[in-house]
Each structure stands twice: as structure tokens, then as C-alpha cells.
Amino acid sequence: MRTQVAIVGAGPAGLLLSHLLDRSGIESVIVETRERDYVEARIRAGILEQSTTDLLREAGLGDRMGREGEEHRGIYLQVPHERHHVDFVDLVGRRVTVYGQTELTKDLGRARAAAGQEIRYGVRGTAVHDLDTDRPYVTFTGPDGATERLDADVVVGCDGSFGPCRAAIPAAAKQTWQRTYPYAWLGILADVAPSTDELIYAWHPDGFAMHSMRSPTVSRLYLQVPTDTDLAEWPDDRIWDALATRLGHGQDGWTLTPGPITDKSVLPMRSFVQQPMRHGRLFLAGDAAHIVPPTGAKGLNLAVADVALLAPALTALLKDRNPALADAYSDTALRRVWRCTHFSWWMTTMLHQSGDPFDQQLQLSQLRWLATSRAGQAGLAENYAGLPIGL
Ligand code: DHB
Helix, strand or coil: CECCEEEECCCHHHHHHHHHHHHCCCCEEEECCCCHHHHHHCCCCCEECHHHHHHHHHCCCCHHHHHHCEEECEEEEEECCEEEEEEHHHHHCCCEEECCHHHHHHHHHHHHHHCCCEEECCCEEEEEECCCCCCCEEEEECCCCCEEEEECCEEEECCCCCCHHHHHCCHHHCEEEEEECCCEEEEEEECCCCCCCCCEEECCCCCCEEEEEEECCEEEEEEEECCCCCHHHCCHHHHHHHHHHHHCCCHHHCCCCCCCEEEEEEECCEEEEEECCEECCEEECHHHCEECCCCCCCHHHHHHHHHHHHHHHHHHHHHCCCCHHHHHHHHHHHHHHHHHHHHHHHHHHHHCCCCCHHHHHHHHHHHHHHHHCHHHHHHHHHHHHCCCCCC
16 A cells, blocks of 8 residues: 555544645545544543634534534632632633543544545554655554555654554654653543533642533543552542542532443553654654643643644645655644643642642642732633644
């Protein structure tokens, strides 16, 4: 097989990239180790920055998101007995949209299928080759057991942190940075109307808690838990009790309504950045190049921002033989990556119990500042609602 752009990974980054390339007349083939059903069902974040929704609309992907997505003006930040609304629209003129990654992935999958996009699901042993030449290629074993070869002008790794692309950049040609946080999240999805109109981020001595949502009938909630947490020790009642305590059930007339839990998982918290995001004819986008802890919901938005830079860069490279944007891709993308890496680290370390009483006092001081300073709130709002693409 031969194509212009071989894309490894059919998550939101890979699907969106093939969609944008197609719109500018560039052909691509996607290979993916998982099956389509798995990719479209895996539960991930659900908050889209305004720059993300703007880009999706411009790309013709905004119909269902416009109907079913819920626009939020801001978030609530909470310490025990005090809840403060931070109004992004008022502060920076930008809003966010609640629309699950699962829904976006389904929309992208349908749009690609309608366009006749070649996507090879369920492949094994994907490997990338000859990245230092202008004839790179990808090999993989198809579901029928036959080894196949995909030749391309460019290979793009949208294959997350465990895929082969990140690892294919030689150690001597890259630098990595990482931080592992000493806590995890227990996340639940519940068939119950959200008990809040906008997201609640709650600092609490027992640990961080958050109330998010996916739709008017589905709630998504999180609890800070130890990294070695065994889900068997968290029956539904214990989860709802902990959420009620940390989110302030019964305070100022606010109540948390529990409901049937349909999904339960423990999420690790990690920051990771690999630089550069390009090696020869291999480009990385999304989790393949960087991981943020979930606080602040930046992961999906960062992946979309990478792809928004990469699609025009590859178009100019392959159509006009102009390498300027492709050569600038890594440095340009990494500016936003580090901004979001800092923001996610800041939100995470401000809100989670580390076990250190000095940290606790600093956290409470920052939260008091955010509750009372418009300048502080504007900084949070600018980062949360999303900086312009190409920042
Ligand atoms: C969600 C996740 C986040 O990390 C966050 O900051 C906000 C919302 C979510 O899954 O809905």
C-alpha cells in the first residue's frame, strides 16, 4: 500500500488529522491496534476548550456537538464551606463545552467512514521504518495474520504513550521530562442528572473531589485516592459517601444526588513531555508526545491543538514542497504543550492532598487568592478556556 501520510493510531488525534488532511486534498491511511468499538467506547475527558470547538465547527464536525454539547460559562472552585464561581465569559470572553471524547470520536469515525477513509483496525506489531529518509514506511500484521507494508511520504504517530512512534525516536535525538504524582483518581460514570450546573473542583482535607458531567442525565465524578487503590475496596456506597463529604453535601442547601454507577476506574496522574515532536519524516501528535494529569482537562484539547498545527504544515510540505511550517511544528507545538503542562501541574498540585502540611497552607492561600482576585481568576480562565492555536 502507498499513501501520502501514514497515521498510526485512530484516536481523536489520528482521526481529526486524516479529516483535516482530506479537506486539503492530502491522502492518508490510518492503522490502529484496537477495534473500532473499543476506540469509540473508551471513557476519557469531556471538556472542550473554545479553540477546540471553533476548529471542529470550521472542519464541518460541529453539528451534533452543537446540539448535544453543553456550553459552560466557568467552573466552581471550592474549599470546605465556600464555593466560588469563576466566570470565564466575564473574565476572558471565552467559554468551554461539555462533550465527551467518546462522542467526538464517534463523530470523527462517522465522518471518516462517510468519506471512504482507509482505517485498518485490529492490527498487531506496528513498526515504523526509515524515518531519516524521504521514503518512510510502516509495517504491521493484519487481522488475517499477513504482514503488510504501508509506504508514505510522512508518518505521524498519534499512538499514545505506549505506541511504537514515540519510542522510535533514538535516545540521542530526544529529551524527555516527567513527573509522577503520589496520588490517583477514582473516576465514576453514573446514570443520574448532575447535581450542579457547572463543574465543581473541591479541595478537601480527605482529598480532592470533582463533579463533572457528560449530559443532562449522566454524571462523571472523581475522588483523589492512593495510587495503589483496589477498586474492590470501593463499593458504590463508599464512593457516594466520600463524594458527599468532600463536595459539601448539605452545605448551604446543596445536595449531591447519587445514582447507579455504570463505570468505575482508577486513573494514574502523570506529566510527560518528549522533545522534539519530529524526527526526520516522523511527526508526533497528542499523547504520543506528551501526557498531562487530568486536572484541568487539557489532554484532548492539546491533541487537537497539535493536529491543528500539523495539518497545514503537512499540506504545505506535500503539496507546495514548502517545509517551513513542518520545520517549525515541534517548536511551535511545544510552546502550548509546556503552557498546558504547567497549568495541569498547577491545578493538580493546588487541589490534591500531598500529605505535607506546608503544601496545604500554600494551597489554601492560592485558593483564597483565586476566590478574591480578578487577576488570579483571569489567569485561570485564560488557561482553562484555552489559548489561541499557535499561541
Ligand atoms: C473532566 C476531567 C477533568 O480532568 C477535568 O478537569 C474536568 C472534567 C471530565 O472527565 O469530565
